[in-house]
Amino acid sequence: MQKDKKLIIYDIALIIVSLYFAFLLRFDFSIPPEYMEFLKLSLIPVIGITLIFNRFFKLYSSIWKYASIEELMSIIYSVSLSNAVFVVYSYIVSFRFLENRYYRFPYTVHIIFWILSVVTLGGTRFLLRMFEQSAGEKGVKKKCKRLLIIGAGDASAMLIKEIKGHKNLNYDIVGLIDDDSSKKKKFISGIEVLGGRADIPEICKRHRIEDIIIAIPSVDMHSKREIINICKSTACKLKTLPGIYEIVDGKVNISKLRDVNIEDLLGREEVKLNNSNINKYIKDKIILVTGGGGSIGSELCRQIARFYPKQLLILDIYENNVYDVQMELNYNHPEVNKKVIIASIRDDDRLNEIFSHYKPDVVFHAAAHKHVPLMEMNPAEAVKNNIIGTYNVLKCCNDYNVKKFVQISTDKAVNPTNIMGATKRFCEMMVQAFDAVSKTEYVAVRFGNVLGSNGSVIPLFKKQISHGGPVTVTDPKINRFFMTIPEAAQLVIQAGAIAHGGEIFVLDMGKPVKIVDLARDLITLSGYRPDEDIKIEYTGLRPGEKLYEELLMNELALTSTEHKKIFVEKPNKIDMKFIEESILEFKEVVYEDREHIFKLMEEKVPTYTRKNNERESA
DSSP states (O other), X not given: OHHXXXXXXXXXXXXXXXXXXXXXXXXXXXOOHHHHHHHHXXXXXXXXXXXXXXXXXXXXXXXXXXXXXXXXXXXXXXXXHHHHHHHHHHHHSOEEOGGGOEEOOOHHHHHHHHHHHHHHHHHHHXXXXXXXXXXXXXXXXXXXXXXXXXXXXXXXXXXXXXXXXXXXXXEEEEEEEOSOGGGTTOEETTEEEEEOGGGHHHHHHHTTOOEEEEOOTTOOHHHHHHHHHHHHTTTOEEEEXXXXXXXXXXOOOGGGOEEOOHHHHHTOOOOOOOHHHHHHHHTTSEEEEETTTSHHHHHHHHHHHXXXXXXXXXXXXXXXXXXXXXXXXXXXXXXXXXXXXXXXXXXXXXXXXXXXXXXXXXXEEOOOOOOHHHHHHOHHHHIIIIIIIHHXXXXXXXXXXXXXXXXXXXXXXXXXXXXXXXXXXXXXXHHHHHHHHOSSEEEEEEEOEEETOTTOHHHHHHHHHHTTOOEEESOTTOEEOEEEHHHHHHHHHHHHHHOOSSOEEEEOOOSOEEHHHHHHHHHHHTTOOBTTTBOEEEOOOOTTOOSSOOOXXXXXXXXXXXXXXXXXXXXXXXXXXXXXXXXXXHHHHTXXXXXXXXXXXXXXXXXXXXXXXXXXXX
């Protein structure tokens, strides 16, 4: 409030000075007496009009430390309208002097007064901004991190402004990188473009760069991956702005900065969905997602909510995760009718109650035990949840006339060497058996590891790095297929749209990635040197673990679909009688010792084989 009063006093003085100098300049520093009298009589109206418009345009409520072009435009608007009103005033109110003549302000006085007012009122405020920023810099004496920004476009310009306006960020922007040679040696907000992407290692070394920010939201995945690979050699900490499609409000600010991660490095392309197909089976339908609080299940809920279902049923036995999903969806999609159901797929009576009451049209089945070593140690729980639980859901879909059922499967179901993979393969067999005898369309979607999902290697590696290492890898040769959580969920939904029943869809996972390479990249992206700052240790394969995962049962049986990232395996004929008998046997064997469970699984899943060293696993 004190500062506002001071600004008003300054403005009154500046208005008087500006108007007086406008007359001096117009009359060559010799103002005629009659105009001098007119000037004195007009001061109070001019001051009053200007202060009213200044207040209207919030010139006394802005924080001038953060003033920008918007505040400058407010000053121009205020001065322009003040002068316009004063022109009208000078014509309406005129004063008679010698020889019955009328005197008004000459047009040139109005023009000069406008220019002087913008300069003085605006100059005062921007000088105030400079003094406050200078005082802030003197008050905070910190060692700033030397920063290099990649990109010399709109995003970089806004980012520079943000960083300069937030001194607590502690950044000293050394320069910019851009492949456009015409920008080299040019400046953006006082920051020079030092070179292109090929110059990054040399520039980082010469200027002792500590942090790099990639500020090219519209860059394609291939180029981004190439830039990150170049930056990896510098040992600098990397951050990036998200893709342009993620910045929905069109603004670039510090809050949107994030660390460069493995997803950026793998460079998975954005999935392009056929929305018309998806709308046909999701819009205005009742959709049930089992395991809705898990990594895949929760992302399925997020994606499904975008297609305006009539009701979204989120089923999970673990209330904490599903509560978080509910709160997120309430915030992002308040228009969607959502219902959280706490239940176990093992509880057949509870499932019948749910299906009878809600009558879902489509079911996405993501509820499952998935951790390979844990299930190898607890095979009975894998059978109870993954096989018997899935059977319960499949049967309810048939009994309550569900239109479509989509099973989430895994690459570990292909020629499985562990009990988890074997249970998921038997689920695929059940899906095909039910499809042959039911009006419901039953399909399975098979994909590999999902980056950042619960229990995946990436969160584990990040935690190990944060503790200073070591990062543990089971074997230097082990590799896996990877995709992002949103990509997996979107392709599952798309596969459901093109399904006719009985198919096993196989998602294009790209090329397999060595786990040790992921570990090294993650260490580097975290600003450390692999094997020097953070050690990598090899612990040996865990029970049931493969060196290499497979996605197909038979490559010759694979055919393409209308979506380039989704393939389909020719359906196998599975006898429903075999499934029913097997379920009865599984229900009995879960109460026997582990070895009986393994032996029965070998009988029921012909492709399942156990290695000798896994039989002794504790």
